[in-house]
Amino acid sequence: MYRISELGEIVRLSRSALLYYEKLGLIKGQRQRNGYRVYSDEDAQRICLIQNLQAGGLSLQECKAFVDKKLDPCVLEKRYQRLSDDIEQKQQAKSLLAALLGKSSSKSWHQSLMRIAPDAHLKWLQTQGYSEKEALRLKWLSKDMNAHEQYMQDFFEVFDGLERWGPGTDEDTLHALKMLPSKPHNLLEIGCGKGAATLVLAKAIDAQITAIDNEPSALDRLTEQLSVNGLKDQVSLLNMSMTDIALPDESFDAIWCETSIYVMGVEKALASWKRLLKPGGFMVFNDLVWLADKRSEAATEFWTTEYPDMQTIDTRKSQIEKAGYELIDTFTLDDKGWRNYYESLEQRLAELMPERPKSEAFTDIAAEIAIYKNYLAEFGYQFFIVKKAK
Numbered sequence: 001m002y003r004i005s006e007l008g009e010i011v012r013l014s015r016s017a018l019l020y021y022e023k024l025g026l027i028k029g030q031r032q033r034n035g036y037r038v039y040s041d042e043d044a045q046r047i048c049l050i051q052n053l054q055a056g057g058l059s060l061q062e063c064k065a066f067v068d069k070k071l072d073p074c075v076l077e078k079r080y081q082r083l084s085d086d087i088e089q090k091q092q093a094k095s096l097l098a099a100l101l102g103k104s105s106s107k108s109w110h111q112s113l114m115r116i117a118p119d120a121h122l123k124w125l126q127t128q129g130y131s132e133k134e135a136l137r138l139k140w141l142s143k144d145m146n147a148h149e150q151y152m153q154d155f156f157e158v159f160d161g162l163e164r165w166g167p168g169t170d171e172d173t174l175h176a177l178k179m180l181p182s183k184p185h186n187l188l189e190i191g192c193g194k195g196a197a198t199l200v201l202a203k204a205i206d207a208q209i210t211a212i213d214n215e216p217s218a219l220d221r222l223t224e225q226l227s228v229n230g231l232k233d234q235v236s237l238l239n240m241s242m243t244d245i246a247l248p249d250e251s252f253d254a255i256w257c258e259t260s261i262y263v264m265g266v267e268k269a270l271a272s273w274k275r276l277l278k279p280g281g282f283m284v285f286n287d288l289v290w291l292a293d294k295r296s297e298a299a300t301e302f303w304t305t306e307y308p309d310m311q312t313i314d315t316r317k318s319q320i321e322k323a324g325y326e327l328i329d330t331f332t333l334d335d336k337g338w339r340n341y342y343e344s345l346e347q348r349l350a351e352l353m354p355e356r357p358k359s360e361a362f363t364d365i366a367a368e369i370a371i372y373k374n375y376l377a378e379f380g381y382q383f384f385i386v387k388k389a390k
């Protein structure tokens with residue numbers, strides 16, 4: 001038998017807490033002849049049980065109901081659920097700290113933050129010393145700060161060997177151009193890369209073209225190509241970020257953006273690039289969209305991570321309208337455009353993979369190609385030809 005002070009030491013509770021337990025009927029002291037109350041092992045064990053239940057989120061009253069076999073199982077179920085959520089949250093917080101300390105990969109944290117708070121994520125990366133360009137790259141390509149440099153290097157080695165950095169063909173560019181009600185005289189191309197569309201446009205129309213990208217090596221390559229094709233005077237190249245285009249308002253009849261708008265996000269791009277268009281000016285862009293209502297688990301999981309803002313054609317249409325544009329036409333890129341892209345990508349991987357079979361970037365690119373090959377009917381690249389309405 002224990003006196004109250006001894007029991008308090010065993011169960012690490014104060015005298016007043018024990019008296020409160022007694023008042024609730026959770027323990028029952030026996031008064032001795034000398035007036036002291038003493039408690040049994042059974043009391044001590046009951047308190048241990050209650051402390052465990054409390055750690056699971058039960059209130060003292062609920063613990064009492066449990067001990068008296070009067071607790072509604074629904075209450076236990078609710079507490080169980082809440083505890084599971086708390087543990088999950090704590091696990092995530094732990095993973096974040098581990099990732100920030102370089103003890104583990106930060107990939108999953110980046111991926112989930114990108115989904116729930118994309119702008120805050122980008123800003124946070126910039127506060128960590130990444131330039132906007134690096135932060136956008138990190139956001140879209142690696143998502144793992146600790147493996148970033150090697151990842152970027154490998155990734156770039158693959159793409160450096162390719163002329164086209166996204167799906168499509170010259171015919172697709174020309175097809176979209178034909179859909180414009182009038183030919184532009186001043187055109188701004190955003191995210192031109194090495195000029196897959198730039199060269200086609202410059203040859204097809206008698207327009208002054210300004211093409212921007214933030215990758216100097218791509219702009220260098222395009223400069224060479226423009227010289228070879230005698231198009232240097234028609235196209236001005238600018239190393240500039242699409243997120244902050246320092247060009248005057250209403251300076252273009254048309255904006256062209258092939259396979260690049262995702263970097264900024266469609267809604268954001270529609271809103272912030274609009275000022276660059278003359279009244280009634282056109283914008284042509286293409287974007288990865290869901291085509292099928294029924295989607296495989298593999299494709300859904302892949303794109304939810306890789307392009308969380310992927311939408312259906314109808315959602316994009318209503319976003320276009322909401323942003324103050326009128327949809328003129330739209331079409332889906334066919335298989336040829338995809339093969340044109342992923343077959344050269346695959347060939348490049350086959351050349352590089354044997355040198356670094358464990359490269360994360362190579363593995364990711366291979367996984368992406370597998371998704372294209374197996375599930376292409378479920379998603380696709382959709383061209384949108386729109387007009388600035390107001």
Ligand SMILES: C[S@@+](CC[C@H](N)C(=O)[O-])C[C@H]1O[C@@H](n2cnc3c(N)ncnc32)[C@H](O)[C@@H]1O
Pocket residue numbers: 133136163164165166167190191192193194195196197212213214215218240241242243257258259260263
């Ligand atoms: C998928 S590639 C498409 C390139 C080209 N349109 C093509 O089809 O080959 C995306 C392009 O966007 C460029 N880019 C990425 N972030 C950018 C940014 N913040 N500002 C300007 N260009 C950017 C990349 O350098 C790359 O050239």
